[in-house]
Amino acid sequence: MRKAVDRKTVNKINPKEMSAVKRSVIMDLLIIPVLIFSLLFSTGSKPEFMLSEDPETESEITAFWPIPSEHTTFSAIADKLIGTPAVSGRGRTPSEGFSSGGLVQYLYKEHSGILLSRKPSLQRELGKPVSEFQEGDLLFFNGDRGLISGVYLHDQEFITVTNEGVSLRNLRKDKYWRERFLEGRRLTDQESERLNPSFYSDIDHQAVREALSLLHRPYRLTGSKLSAFDCSFLVQHAFAEMNIYLPRMTYQQYERGEPVSLEEAEAGDVIYFSGTWQKGISHTGIYLGDRFFIHASGEEGETIISYLGRSWMDHFTGIRRFDSLAADTDIPQVREALPLIGTDYKKGGRSPKKGFSRSGFIHYVFKKSGISLPRSAKNQAEKGISVSLESAKTGDVLFFRTDSGTLIPALYIGNEAAIAVRMDEGVSAVDLQYSSFWNKNRLADIRRYN
Numbered sequence: 001m002r003k004a005v006d007r008k009t010v011n012k013i014n015p016k017e018m019s020a021v022k023r024s025v026i027m028d029l030l031i032i033p034v035l036i037f038s039l040l041f042s043t044g045s046k047p048e049f050m051l052s053e054d055p056e057t058e059s060e061i062t063a064f065w066p067i068p069s070e071h072t073t074f075s076a077i078a079d080k081l082i083g084t085p086a087v088s089g090r091g092r093t094p095s096e097g098f099s100s101g102g103l104v105q106y107l108y109k110e111h112s113g114i115l116l117s118r119k120p121s122l123q124r125e126l127g128k129p130v131s132e133f134q135e136g137d138l139l140f141f142n143g144d145r146g147l148i149s150g151v152y153l154h155d156q157e158f159i160t161v162t163n164e165g166v167s168l169r170n171l172r173k174d175k176y177w178r179e180r181f182l183e184g185r186r187l188t189d190q191e192s193e194r195l196n197p198s199f200y201s202d203i204d205h206q207a208v209r210e211a212l213s214l215l216h217r218p219y220r221l222t223g224s225k226l227s228a229f230d231c232s233f234l235v236q237h238a239f240a241e242m243n244i245y246l247p248r249m250t251y252q253q254y255e256r257g258e259p260v261s262l263e264e265a266e267a268g269d270v271i272y273f274s275g276t277w278q279k280g281i282s283h284t285g286i287y288l289g290d291r292f293f294i295h296a297s298g299e300e301g302e303t304i305i306s307y308l309g310r311s312w313m314d315h316f317t318g319i320r321r322f323d324s325l326a327a328d329t330d331i332p333q334v335r336e337a338l339p340l341i342g343t344d345y346k347k348g349g350r351s352p353k354k355g356f357s358r359s360g361f362i363h364y365v366f367k368k369s370g371i372s373l374p375r376s377a378k379n380q381a382e383k384g385i386s387v388s389l390e391s392a393k394t395g396d397v398l399f400f401r402t403d404s405g406t407l408i409p410a411l412y413i414g415n416e417a418a419i420a421v422r423m424d425e426g427v428s429a430v431d432l433q434y435s436s437f438w439n440k441n442r443l444a445d446i447r448r449y450n
Contacts, residue, residue: 074135074151077110078159084166090301092118100148100161104138107151107159111136114187114195115215115305120149125309127185139171140182152184194292195305205268207238211286211294214238217303219296224248231284234296234303235270238286243327243338245417245429251281252434256415257320265289265319271308273315281317327413331395332369337411337419340365343427350375358421362397362409371449377407384449392446400437401444410438412446 085097092102101120108114116123124140124147133139137152141160150160156171169177193199200212211234220228226237232250239246246253254272265271265287273283277298285295291308306312329335346355350364359377366373373380381399392398394414399407410420416433430438 072111074107074111074159075153077107078151078153078166078168081106081159081166082168083164086161086163086165090118098161098166100143100150103159103161103166104149104151112192112196113198114192115197116195117304117306118300120147122306122309122311123149124183124185125311126191126307127187130184130186133184134186136186138185138187140185141177141180142182143180147182148180190290191307194288194290195307197305200288203267206242207235207244208268208286208288208294210238210241211303214303215294215305217296219298219301219303221298229296230298231296234294235284235286239322240341240429242323243329244322244325245327245413245415245431246322246325247431247434249434250284252431253284254281254318254320257322257325260319260321262316262319266321268323269319269321271319272317273312274317276315283315287319325415327415327417328394333365333371333395333411334413336365336368337361337413337427340427341419341429345421345423345426356421356427358408361419361421361427362411365411366449373449377409380409381407381445381447384447387446387448389440389443389446393448395448395450397447397449398432398443399445399447400442402442407444 081094081098081103084094086099087097088099090102091097091099092105094106096102098106099118101118101123104120104123105116105118108116116126120140123138127138130137133152135153139150139152139158139160141148141150148160150158150169152158153168156173157168158171159166159168160177161167162169171178171181187195197212197215200208203209203212214226214234217226218228219230221230223229224233229237232248232253235253236246236248246256250272253270257270260266260269267287267289269287271285271287271293272281274281276283283295285293285306287293288305292305293308294303294305296303297306308316327334327338329338340352340356340361343352343361344355345357346360347357348360349355349357350360352364356364359375359380362377362380363373363375373383377399380397384397387393387396392412394412396412398410398412398418400410401407408420410418410430412418413429416431418430418432418438420428420430420438422428422430432438432440
């Protein structure tokens with residue numbers, strides 16, 4: 001075994017010995033990277049911090065939430081988080097820092113994929129009270145600024161957020177926490193299942209599946225893009241996947257569909273709340289069954305699954321079922337038109353590839369349905385037979401008049417909806433009851449061609 005070199009005696013070593021020491025140190029430094037390379041690649045696997053070079057597998061990497069492991073324990077996760085800074089409000093990741101509720105939310109998602117609210121008050125509405133604790137139980141404390149939550153680990157030890165950041169504390173030894181302790185709660189089996197998105201993997205309701213695919217998307221009030229959106233857009237978008245075209249606003253949606261009681265509600269029904277952030281109907285979500293629902297939440301800052309507990313029931317207004325409002329695809333021109341939603345506007349355009357003008361769209365879908373119409377809206381309005389608004393049927397063409405007198409056609413698809421070409425959004429579903437333009441005040445004529 002080589003002896004360590006004392007710095008005080010270096011000057012006493014003769015040149016030959018010094019040369020030998022240098023060679024030995026250099027050899028050690030050369031061997032270290034070889035050993036590291038061997039450890040990393042001899043097994044054929046990559047270390048966790050290395051991303052795959054395959055773009056298809058890269059897309060499967062979860063950006064916000066890690067994939068839980070069956071062998072992960074709360075204690076193991078907690079050990080990695082000790083010292084993470086404390087932040088108020090929405091802190092819920094190691095990079096952001098944590099609030100106490102955000103820490104609990106993160107721990108459960110890491111551990112088993114269960115989605116909890118980041119708010120301790122809503123966390124406390126879950127589970128059953130317990131007096132003998134086991135790992136993973138929720139603990140609640142009366143803090144100076146409100147309710148504090150934590151997760152029990154073992155031997156009276158639990159993890160929470162203090163002024164020092166993420167910390168371990170002891171229910172028996174720490175007087176501050178012992179005196180402020182309120183209760184412990186344990187999730188029921190049903191809650192553990194229903195708050196995990198994997199539970200719904202086999203659900204056959206298309207709107208529910210679409211909403212679940214948007215979990216954790218950021219919330220934005222009035223947001224109408226999939227990158228960030230609000231509660232009523234989530235509902236509107238999800239049901240459009242079923243060819244059901246709802247109004248944009250929550251109170252407008254509530255006036256459609258079939259009223260359903262909470263006791264009779266099924267997955268895919270839509271639940272509405274009042275007075276959450278403003279007077280009147282102000283929030284909505286898609287019901288998942290057993291008092292759970294998915295919604296784009298402003299308080300949570302994202303799309304999340306929630307439990308319909310006491311706090312939400314204080315604002316509960318009613319439930320609507322929209323499944324019977326799907327556009328009738330047995331009508332040929334409607335069947336041809338629906339897949340074209342989203343096609344760009346193009347002046348003079350008359351094909352999906354190049355885009356559509358307003359009259360070009362009508363010309364195209366009727367031609368694909370075996371009916372030949374003129375190219376211009378003016379000439380289209382002279383063909384077929386005129387029908388009254390009360391007699392209008394799915395597949396008729398509505399003609400709206402602009403302030404300058406120009407006619408703009410739209411294909412009626414029933415249930416107060418039509419498909420028209422907008423200059424800003426291209427081929428779009430428009431609501432005939434609440435639109436400021438596509439309404440009966442501008443309606444010039446309705447024509448039927450078959």
